[in-house]
Amino acid sequence: MPEPLAGARELVDDLVGDRAAEWDRTGEIPDEVLRTMAARGLLCAGVPADFGGLGATSAANGEFTAYVGSRCSSLRSVMTSQGMAAWAIQRLGGPRQRAMYLPKLAGGQLAAVAFSEAEAGSDLSAMTTTIEPDGDAVVVRGRKVWTTAAHYADVIVVVGRYGSGAAAVVVPASAPGVTVRRVPLPSGCRAAGHADVRLDEVRLPADAVLGGGQPLMLLVTTALAYGRISVAWGCVGILRACLDAARRHARDRRQFGEPLARHQLVGRHLANLLTAEQIATRVCEHASRGWDSGSPDMVIATVLAKQVSAVQAAQGAATAVQVLGSTAAHEGHVVERAYRDAKLMELIEGSTEICQLILADHAVSMAA
Ligand code: FAD
Structure with a gap:
């Protein structure tokens, strides 16, 4: 059976190229980029094949979301919205509504x-x-x-x-x-x-x-679940972009006669970034396994993934700026964008504090 996301990363590479900073500056992703991704079903790759979607697993869609997030958080944000809309229709709509709306979302509508x-x-x-x-x-x-x-x-x-x-x-x-x-x-x-x-x-x-x-908060929790897992994977992408830029810079830039990476305090920053990327990846993989197996823990695992990944991304992006020094002090640099983008991930889809309140309630209600 063909892998539903085969060739998707290459398409993203072609469509984004080196233009993410320009889109960030102008505040606009070209229509042709969004329509091409939408028409291929890539903005909501989890929509089942029965409704014209790619039927990607949460794990595969998550890794793809991270890839897009490592290239352009704005494009990843549009993906999150599209996927959340499709998920809300899939979960809240009846059979006729799913058949009416989902093929359009998987086929080019935004x-x-x-x-x-x-x-x-x-x-x-x-x-x-x-x-x-x-x-x-x-x-x-x-x-x-x-x-x-x-x-x-x-x-x-x-x-x-x-x-x-x-x-x-x-x-x-x-x-x-x-x-x-x-x-x-x-x-x-x-x-x-x-x-x-x-x-x-x-x-x-x-x-x-x-x-x-339906009760308002039940409906909101259902719809937000997709947004949370998607943002969490997007934060993994931010961390991967930051780690990549920081390790290259620390290897190539020399100060005091040595590569930056040889200075132990810079090495600690790199270790912290790698740790952040690994922690975020593992919590997202755990949550996506829950989605793919239909685990009853999926909702809380998703809140955990969102909370952990967003905090790690915000801290990791700040660390990457520190490693790059003035190189990251230019508007539009990948790490400078990550720093601004990652902070907002702590505010949305349930802020860090709101996720912590949900996790605290869960901790209190857990069986001894
Ligand atoms: P407030 O609710 O006023 O919170 C301010 C601060 O107080 C936060 O730190 C918060 O954590 C804290 N706080 C609030 N209540 C408590 C509490 N009980 N205990 C502890 N701390 C608390 N909305 C949509 O509907 N759809 C979207 O697509 C969407 N996209 C967004 C994209 C971006 C980039 C941003 C910035 C926002 C987006 N939002 C969207 C809105 C977003 O969901 C809200 O900004 C978010 O829910 C926080 O609400 P607020 O900004 O009003 O902050």
Whole structure:
């Protein structure tokens, strides 16, 4: 059986080339890059073959996500959004909705997922967006913020209140009442197309509603699980790029008559970077094994992977800057981008503190 991601890294090498810094500076990934990846199903490679996807395992998709993340965190962020949209549809949608939406996402359409609002960041229970039935339609009203990839998206999966519970709704970005406005000058992942999304009386057919009536936090946890594993693997990619740049520099650059790597304090930085990359890789592999075997521990293993990988990536990128010195002090250098991008990974998909609270609850509830 052919490996579903065969040739994918080579395609990414061709598409990204040495342009990631330029995309970061201009804040834009060219449409042809995103459409080519989307049409090959690579932005959501976990979509099952029955729905036109590549059917990659979480482990294989994770390694591919890390590869993309090592080249361009903005492109990896778009992948995370697309994969999360597909996962939300797969988990929350009925058979007809899966058949209606998933082949499009695996075949070229671009998607984003909107949970956050100005007053509902870490505390998504404060969400005020509503999805209200109206005859054979629904009306969506709300204001979402910081939606990754919304600038590029054809459809936005919007989470909101639905009766006494919650639902997600698949909103075409072109629907009347939808306004997408870019977040100005994000500090990292600058080409990921972050945007605020206004939903003014957006009228959609009722079959655009997914998972209607579920408790809000259950729905959010389900949809976020994919985002978390994807970001975690993306952080592995950031660490690999940093380790690679730091070890090359420490080997080639000489000070005090010796390569930097021969100075023990620089050697310690390299050891710390290697350790960070290995720790992040192992927690991600562990979580992906849980996804691939359907383990009941998959959700908590994913939170652990996200928390550990994001912290390691933020610290590792700072370490890499230290090893490269002024070489990394140029805007657009791979390590300089990693430093800005990695810090944001500690804020999203459940910040480091929110992940720690989930892990603490888990620790308390564990059997003795
Ligand atoms: P706040 O919730 O105000 O938190 C600020 C600080 O307080 C954080 O350190 C937080 O950990 C801490 N804190 C808050 N509550 C507690 C607590 N109870 N205990 C301890 N510490 C606490 N949203 C989407 O819906 N879709 C997206 O695609 C998306 N992409 C994003 C991409 C980027 C680059 C960024 C920066 C944000 C994105 N977001 C997205 C929004 C993101 O999910 C929120 O920024 C995140 O949930 C944190 O919310 P906040 O920024 O409002 O911070």
